[in-house]
Amino acid sequence: MNSVLRVEGLNAGYGSTTVLRDITIEVPAGEVVCLMGLNGAGKTTLLKALMGVLPKKGAVTFAGDDITGWKGHRIYDSGMAWVPQEDSVFSGLTVGEHLAIALGGEGLDRGISAAAKLFPVLGDRLDQPAQTLSGGERKMLGIAQAMVIEPKLILMDEPTEGVAPVVVQELIPAIRLLTEGSAVMLVEQNIDTALALGTHAYVLERGSIVESGPVTELHDNGTLAARLAL
């Protein structure tokens, strides 16, 4: 299997508190791997550790490189993008400036056109400060920022959480479009979204992987419902 991301025996946490223990996961190229679990299971912590925001131990190989000790900017430059769940915009910076940062000064016009095609509302608000966007529009901006750099892997943290159903209907096709060019690690609690987008799933509990397998299989045998306490 051609994996874009391989994580082996990862431990990470905040300061002296270890949150994640012995995490081993794999994301095949071009697939959507769901990371599922209840609140506090360590899903967001795992994404932060992978993206270099938190220090980690273990072995993380991305696109053939050992990125375990890399800083966030180097990981981003190597082709991994992150769509955070919260705290996802720079206060005072406009939508256009967010896209400019994502693109690093290259192909801004092309990037803005692509973002506006994906989410027309963003095209209308390029000069608007990003902190004045609605929650759904911020999610769109986060996804657009990731999309315009055409990354090898996108870490996406609950993109549909707390968003109006009408906006979710807009987000899901956009995420599906992203998967055509990039692998995605999708943190998700919603089983329907995981089924709609994911191919493989890992279930996290108290910082450890407790289940893994094809999403449909985990759904059909009741594992997801049981583990997510539905």
Added chain:
Amino acid sequence: MTLAAFLPTDSFNVIVLIAVFVLIALGLHFTFGMLNIVNLAHGEFILIGAYAAFQLQEWTGNVILGMVLAPVVAGLIGVVMERGILRFLYERPLDSLLATFGLSVIIRQLVQLRYSANPRTVDDPIGGSFELAGFNVPWWRLMIVIATVALVVAVLAVLNRTEFGLHARATVRNPGLAETMGIKVDVMRAALFAIGCALAGLAGALLAPINTLNPQFGLLFLVNSFLVVILGGQGSFRGLVAAGVLLGGSLAILQFNISTVFAQIVVLVIAIVGVRLRPILSEQITTRGDRRRSVEASV
């Protein structure tokens, strides 16, 4: 009849003092306003700039060379300080306050060891004055005003019109997100701190010819620099310029017409009242802006 007939005789000096207030606060905008380091060593970077100009004048006899190299010296010392100490303290504001206080004392004592407490002077690079609209305008004071305006324009342009400025604003607003969007946050922070120190050093060099230098020189400017940045709103460059004009203008007018002590008291009162009222005013401005934007978005 000249313009001077209608204006107070100290009008030009009021402009100079306004420029000085903005000039001394420019560097603090980067270190405190943007990086959130309560940089109690800011005055000492002004001191470093002034003494660098003095030392280069002693070595080369060229005052202008001192003016050019003073910000370089201050900027380099700033980088060493940021990389060596302050980069570990961004999440610990009280510790960084203590660190910068300690460093300010060390720098002051080192200057005193090297140059003693005896007063020193830096030559006026241009010298002389000229008549403008009935006012006597000393050339170097005019240069300070021009340099301040040029620096304000340059800083605004760099922060708002360049990729570096965009990355700098992103870094200070959300360093974690900036790092994961390809910005080298460590490098950016070091650069911003160095720019702040270099601007403070340049201010020191520019002000040296119109002052007598001693190791306490930087302390003269520390409080007023903080007042300008705090009143203007931490991180707001336009606010800094407005606060510099308000505080510098008030101090100058009252100082020239009443007394220095009274002027300083009034400046402090203006700063306190201004800080109290600023959130209300900025909320009104923001609300008005949001309302305008939502109307525009709905059209």
